[in-house]
Amino acid sequence: MxxxxxxxxxxxxxxxxxxxxxxxxxxxxxxxxxxxxxxxxxxxxxxxxxxxxxxxxxxxxxxxxxxxxxxxxxxxxxxxxxxxxxxxxxxxxxxxxxxxxxxxxxxxxxxxxxxxxxxRRLVFTNPTARTRVGMPEIRTPVSLDVPVLRRLLDDPDPGRVAIAALLVFHGLRPRQVRTLKLTDLVDGRLLIDEQRILLAPRTRAALNAYLAYRGREWPRSGNPHLLINRATAGRLIPVTGGWINTVLGIPAQALREDRILEEAHASEGDPRRIADLFGLTVNAAQRYAATVDHTSFTEHQRRRGQSSPS
Incomplete structure (x- = not known):
């Protein structure tokens, strides 16, 4: 093939x-x-x-x-x-x-x-029916150190900076980042899943720089997705999640979780606000809200200091 x-x-x-x-x-x-x-x-x-x-x-x-x-x-x-x-x-x-x-x-x-x-009638019965799944172990989310975020946002690679900005400032899901289309950018806003997200100034600057870079590298590409690379520039498919993690050097999900944790701290653990901002269920938002009073999280925030990427 x-x-x-x-x-x-x-x-x-x-x-x-x-x-x-x-x-x-x-x-x-x-x-x-x-x-x-x-x-x-x-x-x-x-x-x-x-x-x-x-x-x-x-x-x-x-x-x-x-x-x-x-x-x-x-x-x-x-x-x-x-x-x-x-x-x-x-x-x-x-x-x-x-x-x-x-x-x-x-x-x-x-x-x-x-x-x-x-x-599909390939087995006679389903042997997993009526079997209790049980609850998975719940991992406490941990925020990232500010120097890690700053290195990503100050990197000379326009693609790395654009991806990092979308995650650091807006907490998008990695899937949303890789499947963003050029038409999802409208007047300084992102249109995602019926949401209109106002872009932070740093994010707008990063995306403008990336679009200029993309135009120089692949001027004839007809790929409708915002993020492209050598493998996808001549095709119509999005980049992979593995490629995004490789470009960043850390899992994209870790950056999203860091942004959600920051919002949990700023809102004093309001699960409804967290759920609305990041498209989570209330139960999922509770996992982040619970870290506000979590001893290890509080200590990490103290060591992290008041500085943040701006």
Missing amino acids: RLRPSRADFLVEDRIPAVTAWVERTTAHLPELIRAELAEWSAVMLNGSTTTPRRRPGSVRTIRNHLYATLPALNTWIHTKDSLRAVSRDDVLDVLPNGGTARSEMLQGLRSIFQILHG
């Missing part, structure tokens, strides 16, 4: 998706029938289904996370099972960890696989 040019001189993507090839490599040691069943699951997850039971396409990250979480169970079953149809509820209970994040993630992954296979 290869990229073929279209009449408009764009490259039309007709290659095997990278995640499909990754699933094939990751499951290569499993029995043939189990490999085929997992290939069907990943295809439905990636592309969705227009036949009953209908399903919307999922994300590549979800596919990877679910398969990673279920590999210990799959590696246990290959000694006694040649197909997932032979897996019973007792088999599932035997491989599940006792509790915590590991149990939650493994059961969610297995539930995803068996729900799809049962819906």
Whole structure:
């Protein structure tokens, strides 16, 4: 499979998706029938289904996370099972960890696989039905040091500065950053998911500098996305989350969490305000609000001082 040019001189993507090839490599040691069943699951997850039971396409990250979480169970079953149809509820209970994040993630992954296979009539029953998931372990968010933020915002790379500004000042989700389109920038505002976000002066300056850089580097690119690189400039797809993390040198999610923590501190732990500003549920916002009185967070803020990127 290869990229073929279209009449408009764009490259039309007709290659095997990278995640499909990754699933094939990751499951290569499993029995043939189990490999085929997992290939069907990943295809439905990636592309969705227009036949009953209908399903919307999922994300590549979800596919990877679910398969990673279920590999210990799959590696246990290959000694006694040649197909997932032979897996019973007792088999599932035997491989599940006792509790915590590991149990939650493994059961969610297995539930995803068996729900799809049962819906496609590739297994007789869903052995994960009526099994309690349990609560994952809750990690206390930690803010970043100011010098880290300043290095990103003062970097000579226009792309790095633009990405950092969107995360540091506005706390966008990494997915939102990488899928931003040029048309989402209107009169100094961002239009995202029906929200109108007024850009900070530093963010406007960073985006203007990046757009000038983009125009010099790829003057003929027709990619509608704001952020592009050598691999995407001649295509119509967004950059990947891995590329953004590589450009930043730290996970983009860490910058988003730092911004949310700053807002939690400024609002004295108001979960409603946090939820409204960053598109979180109230329960998710509570995780950040709870850090305001958290001893380790208070000490970190004291050492961090009153300085902030401006």
